Amino acid sequence: MPKSISANTKTHGLWETTAPAAPETATLAAEIRTSVCIIGGGYTGNSAALHLAKKGVASIVLEAKEIGFGGAGRNVGLVNAGMWVMPDELPNVLGEVHGDRLLKLLGDAPSVVFEIVDQYRIECQLQKHGTLHCGVGQVGLEELQQRETQWRLRGAPVRLLSAEETAEKVGSNAYTGALLDLRAGTIQPLAYVRGLAKAALKEGATIYTGSPALEVTAEGAQWRVKTPQGSVIADWVIMATDAYTSGPWEIIRREQVHLPYFNFATVPLPEDIRATILPGKEGVWDTKEVLSSFRMDIHGRLIFGSVGALKGVGEAIHRDWALRALHKIFPQIGNVAFEAEWYGQIGMTDDNLPRFHKFAPNVIGISGYNGRGIAPGTVMGRTLAELIAGEKGEGDLPLPVTTPAEAKMRALKEVFYEVGAQAAHLTDSRF
Known part of the structure; x- marks a missing residue:
């Protein structure tokens, strides 16, 4: 092959x-x-x-x-615990028995990945340093406070960081706080x-x-x-x-319903700049409705992504937005070039x-x-x-x-997600 x-x-x-x-x-x-x-x-x-x-x-x-x-x-490449939805939603939707089982299974799931990687010595750039769910504005912070409460009631090792602690972890003052989840990590998927x-x-x-x-x-x-x-x-x-x-x-x-998601990877950043961005090697995503995510690979490339498809007019729109957003979040990054770009489809259930x-x-x-x-x-x-x-x-x-x-109105929703992401990124500088 x-x-x-x-x-x-x-x-x-x-x-x-x-x-x-x-x-x-x-x-x-x-x-x-x-x-x-x-x-x-x-x-x-x-x-x-x-x-x-x-x-x-x-x-x-x-x-x-x-x-x-x-x-x-x-x-x-984020090895996350749980799902996107709030923890309490699982038993609310699935019933207490299945909801609690699923929460337990998915809460422990990153450790299963780590064990397999270690047992079979899989070379996949694994980093077991957790993830940061970063809050945008007061609404984002309040969402993270709810997540922390719901996870901690289930014994999960999560902690809400202040804006100052978040700035130190991320290397940016863009966020009002962050939920640190020590169960999670990053990987070369x-x-x-x-x-x-x-x-x-x-x-x-x-x-x-x-x-x-x-x-x-x-x-x-x-x-x-x-x-x-x-x-x-x-x-x-x-x-x-x-x-x-x-x-x-x-x-x-x-x-x-397919939700398109893209990623851009910068060239390896200079050592002095690299040291200021995610020094703890966590993976990040934020609380925006049209969310973004970023993480560093082991060679110092910053991988930055969001909702959207890199095709047609969307390709230029999303690339321009990604550059604007990176400079907004990390002013210290200076002139930066993208080494790679790609996208795929996330399958969303109702x-x-x-x-x-x-x-x-x-x-x-x-x-x-x-x-x-x-x-x-x-x-x-x-x-x-x-x-x-x-x-x-x-x-x-x-x-x-x-x-x-x-899924009801599947085709219409898929067009809406793709075009809506283009509209959001056409004018948005992120914060």
């Missing part, structure tokens, strides 16, 4: 140029039998394969393109998913790339997953394609929470991470492996079984 994940540099940007090579894989060109067929080679799929292999359950991963081609290879795949292969899983699942049909108590040149016969099928789903059970894609679906007997999947794919995808893959191995029943899962349904 080619070493490059994509000929389009705007899909994977900096991550493709700095990640270790993906493991060697082949295209499926035969009929193979296995216990579990996993469709999708991102965090969920590779984590499920890894954990199934460790339990002695045979599995095959079918990836349509390359490992990490979807959201796993395009995101910001494409390097991590490739390392996760290597770990799964090491434990005995099988991965085929360039092998899209075209059709899934029942054959007695088993399932046949057909690809262009071969097929897999399996007892179980895991759908792990999330926001980039096409083909079988495309309702996973239609259940979600309540901003993930879904567990049973598409048919022994055909299951968890999707809808709403921009929190790294840690949740890893632990949800493990959860699916536990279910298939018989270590958990459906009643023990952190999510109830739900029936997928197409």
Whole structure:
């Protein structure tokens, strides 16, 4: 397979140029039998394969393109705990039992990622220094105060920083405060998913790339997953394609509204400037409705992102805004050039929470991470492996079984998000 994940540099940007090579894989060109067929080679799929292999359950991963081609290879690289929504919203929406289970699972999820990275010595620029959710204005500060209260009642190691403490941590006076979450961290996301795949292969899983699942049909108590040149016969099928789903059970894609998100990476900053920005190496995102995020990689590149697609007129609008915003937040940065730029799609569900679906007997999947794919995808893959191995029943899962349904006004909302982000960034200097 080619070493490059994509000929389009705007899909994977900096991550493709700095990640270790993906493991060697082949295209499926035969009929193979296995216990579990996993469709999708991102965090969920590779984590499920890894954990199934460790339990002695045979599995095959079918990836349509390359490992990490979807959201796993395009995101910001924040290893966060929890979801975007307030902690109390999970039991409010899912019920107390499932809500509390999901909060516990996702609160501990970054530590699972860290353990896998350490155990398999994955080279992915992991930084375990926490994240900063930065408040913009009084409204943003009040939101962070609520988050701190709700997380601390659940024993989470979070702390609200004053404006002065935030300025020291971030290297900017732009924020009214920040919520420091010591459970979290940052990672090179494409390097991590490739390392996760290597770990799964090491434990005995099988991965085929360039092998899209075209059709899934029942054959007695088993399932046949057909690809262009071969097929897999399996007892179980895991759908792990999330926001980039096409083909079988495309309702996973239609259940979600795509929110475009871009990132720009500067050239490595001079040592004296680098020392003034995020000296503690935390990852950052803010409380604005059209939010932005930033973090530093190990080579001193500042990675800065926000909502929007780098295509058409949006490409110039978002690039100009990013330069204005960077200089507004970090006046000390001076003249700076961007070395890489890329964007992808975040799949948003109507309540901003993930879904567990049973598409048919022994055909299951968890999707809808709403921009929190790294840690949740890893632990949800493990959860699916536990279910298939018989270590958990459906009643023990952190999510109830739900029936997928197409998002209302999906196409209109997607146009609104893309055009709305352009409008916001056309005039906004951020603060």
